Every structure is written in structure tokens, then in C-alpha cells.
Amino acid sequence: MSLAIEVRGLRFRYGSGPWVLDIPELTLERGTRAFLFGPSGSGKTTLLGVLAGVLKAQEGEVKLLGRDLTSLSGAQRDAFRAEHIGYVFQMFNLIPYLSVLDNIALPARMNAARRARLDGAGVKETAALLADHLHIGDLLKKRVTELSVGQQQRVAACRALIGAPEIIVADEPTSSLDFDRREAFLELLFAECERAGATLVFVSHDRTLESMFSRTISLLDINRTAF
């Protein structure tokens, strides 16, 4: 199986500050459901920024799907992210002035490659189908401000999944949910990732969810600047 993520000799710092990341090696095979954990300040969010191509590593290789992000320009990394990565935040995931449907459809509208992967179905139809899978099919016309936190996170998951990106990055998306809802949310997310064959990188500081994943990575182990 080919690698979804292949990081070698990565070093990153903000400006001329101290090194925040120093990761000799990190590889994830395609289709992995990886649980990446680490305490606050261990560089989780920074690593996600590098993997998503928003931040550029000063040293090393960051290969996603075989492409080295460090060799791409900012605009190329933006295009790569739009095409290949779905991203879910910890909270406040949604654009407040767009409806639920428009929020889900946003990546497909912004990127032609994501649109092309809808298998001939329309953006709206695909968004509605995903919403059905995550049990929010009746909320499509609602304003996002009317949703509960759990509903918002499911809308965010739909948005990350639309157009079948190869890699889904989730930054503690369940931390604002209670335990039962966490599990339910994760099961729905896993099912959709499996359906699309996507690799999931799930970040959390909460190890109670660890057992649900196929692979666990501790940032403390791989990042030499953390201690």
C-alpha cells in the first residue's frame, strides 16, 4: 500500500523562534485511521498546519500522496489542500453567513478537482447525501447559528468529506461533545472515510478514544523538541 503521509527530517519554527517541530520520521499508509495525541503545547496544531500546507517547513520533506509540500509555492499548497485535504476544526467550524448546505458545498465550489470527483452528481445532491449519512439531512436549509454544537461538528465533517479528498485532518473535533456523542460522531466519520477510502488523521489530547483507531501516534515520541 502506498503512503498517504511521509514526513522525513521535518523541522519547523515560527519566524526565528525556537524549533517547535523536529520530527525525524512519520509515515501513514493510505486508509489508516490514525490517532495522534499529545498534551497542549506539544505542537499538534502546528503539525496539522504543516501537513495541511498552510505552514511551510524550513527543513525536511513533507510528502502527501507522493507530493513534497516543501517544494510547492504557497498558491500550489493552497490548491493541493483544496483538492486533497478535508479539515475539521475543534469548534466554530462553520461560516456564519452561509446556510448548512452552502457550508458543506464550499470546498466543491472552490475547487474544480473536488467538484469533478462527485461522480457526476450535483454539488447539492452530494451535500444532501452526505448530510443524510451523518443524520443531519433535515437541517440543510437552516442557518448554522441555529444548530447545536454536535450538529455543527457533523456539518463540518460533511464539508471535509465532500468531493472525496484522500486525507481527512481532524483537530480535536469531539472535544466539545459529551462522551456518547463523541463515539457516535466518530463512528459516522469512520464509516464515511471508509466509504471514500480516505486516510484519517485525528488529533486529540484525550486518550479515551484511542481504542477506536487502527494506529496511535504519540507526538511526544516522534517530536524531539517536545518533552
Added chain:
Amino acid sequence: MLSLDLALKSLRNRAFSTSLTVGSIALSVALLIGVENVRVGMRESFSNTISQTDLIVGAKGGTIQLLLYSVFGMGSPTNNLSWDTYREWAEHPAIEWTIPYGLGDSHRGFRVIGTNEDFYRRYRYRGGQEIALAEGRAGSEVFDVTLGADVAAELGYGLGDQVAVTHGIGEVGFLNHDEMPFTVVGILDKTFTPVDRAVYVTLEGIEAIHFGWEDGAPPMPGEEQTRDEVLAMGEIEITQVTSFFVGATNRRDVLRLQREINDYVGEPMMAVIPGLALNEMWQGIGYAETGLRLVTIFVVLVGLLGMLVSLYTSLNERRREMAILRAVGAGPKRIVALLVLESVCLSAAGAIAGLALVYALLSAGQPIVEAQVGLFIPIRPPGSIELLFLAAVVTAGFLMGFVPALKAYRTALHDGLAVRV
């Protein structure tokens, strides 16, 4: 277009601050275009003070001076023309009609104009409107006086009242022609021109009150003539006029006629074409309108700065939104485009609303302004000046949009996907 769609939805989401911003731009644009319209209206009303008169003729001097004392009742005439010279020109084949003016006296600050029935028949203002009488009749006897509308209203005169004429033009002349009062026989309709502020008598009347004044000083005590004595004299001989208005038989002859009058050897005299002289005069006072326009341009800039402030201050609460947009693949350029589009939409909406406001105000206010201050503001479809203003406002909005946009760009680059406050 996705960015435009996002920009519009984002603005609608902040409907209150959006409408405030659009409103303030609309008001400033309305002021800019409104001032422009009033300026055009003022200019037209100014050049329409007198119409259909081809030449104004007087003693040699300054052209603007001649225009001022003949048309606007300002300043003093330098010299008079002899009646014989006037008659000679009045019968010139190229001249169809004339209106003679005898000036130099006043009544309680209002100019007294000696003229004849040609004034009532021939004088035209604002696009060919005629002089009309509100009450009574046009003065024709030696001691008849016809009042302009403002004179009658301000001094409270009615038909049959007695009016004494002051020698000279000052407000408080002490050399009064008291021994020869005039009787009000008519009051003119309001014209919203200097005609309203003048007192019209006959040329004979002007001659009569100056009997014994030939050397410029009042007659010696005991030598004054009374009104009855003058009336007993029968026909009064007119000796001079100050200026006269000319209507040419054929407009094509006007320039030739003007040259002929200027070259006249019998007496030093000059002719001016009122339209040209009015233009020249307007240009002299044009710096005032430049100042006015400058002020309104600054008002528009302030309106746009308000937009800038409102967009800029909204950015902090929108950092989250920018991070989400970046996460779904928006590059910093798209974020710049989004904010610039927002400010273009705001300024364009403001410009259009301002234009609509101007036309609404103009159509509602035009009759009121005309009745109250006599300023006729023409309503016409937006011309190149208005379109230029609108384009300038939208362009300024576009350029100003880069200020918050570049700030958002830098914040988005720095924040990445995490909002660090």
C-alpha cells in the same frame, strides 16, 4: 462567481453595519451630485438673468461694470450717452428694438431705473419670460412709478402710495428729490431676477427730478421746481440715457453691430454681448464653486473612510472565518479578493443609492426651491459628470478595500488554521 457570492452573503449577514455604511456613502454621494446640480442651476439661472438681448450698450468703460449696473443693479455708471446718440442707434436698420435705461438714483436702497414702455414690451428673462404686472399698470406718466416685487413687499407699498427718489445710489442719500414725489401705479410680478429689486419710472420722470441739477448740485434754495410746475411745463425733453439694451433684427449681425458701436466716433461708447460677459463674470467668481466642490469631495472621502473603518474593525471577529476559508483551500489571494469585493459592493451600492437619493430630493424639492429662492434646478438624466463621480467613488472604494484586505491577508498568513489572539 464564488467570491462575489460570499462577499454579498457576508455583507447581508452584517446587515445593520452594511446599511449604515451604504447610507453614509449614499449621503455623501448625494451631496456631491446635489452640489453639482445646484451649481449648474445657479449658473443657468445667472446666465438667464436676461435673455433675448443681443447687446447692452453704454458709455465706454469696463464690460463687467456695464453689465453690473445695467443688469444687476450693482456699482455705478460712469457716464451717460446723449439722447440723440441713442435715437440714432435705435433707428439703425440692423437694430429691431431697444430698451433705454436712465440710472443713477435710488429709493431707500433700491435702484431707480428710468425707462419707457419698451421695457415692459421687450424685456425678457429666463428663457424668454416676459415682465408681467401683478397689480395696476405700467408707468407711463412723468410721476408714475412701477415697483419690483421685492421692493413693494419689503417696503410695504401699495398702489397710490407716494415715493420720494434720492439722488445718488447710497442707502441713505441726503439729497432727496422730496419736492417731486412719485405715485405708485403698478407692481411687477416676481421674476427672481434683479428686476424684483428695482423701481421703474419714466425717462421723463428722471429728467424732471434733475431740473436745476445740471451742474450736479441741487438747485439753489428757492429755485426748486415743484411737481405741479413740472406738470405745467407740458412735454419734457429727454436729454440722456445711461445704457440701452438692443435686440438685433438678425442675430448674425450682432458681432458686426458690436464692432460698429465700439467704433462710433460721435461719442465714446461700447457694446457687450450679455451671454459672453456673463460667462466672463461667472468665471471670475468660479473659484467659489471650486471650493464648494472640493468640500464635497472631502465629504465623499469621509464617507468612504467610514466604510474602511467598519470593514477594518470587523476583521478581528472574522479571523475565524478567514481560517475556515483557508482550511477549505482558499488562498490568501481569494481572501484579499473577498474583502476588496465587499468594499466595491458597499461603495457601488452607496453610489447608486446616493444617485437615487439626489433624484428623489430634486423632484421633491425643485418646486419649493424655485418658489423660495428663485433658483431653478433642472432635473436631467445623469450625465457624464455624474457617471464620472460614480465611477470615481467605486474606484476609491476598490482601492480602499485593499487596506482591510491586506490586513486580512497578513492575518490569514500568520494565523494559518489556528486563530492565535
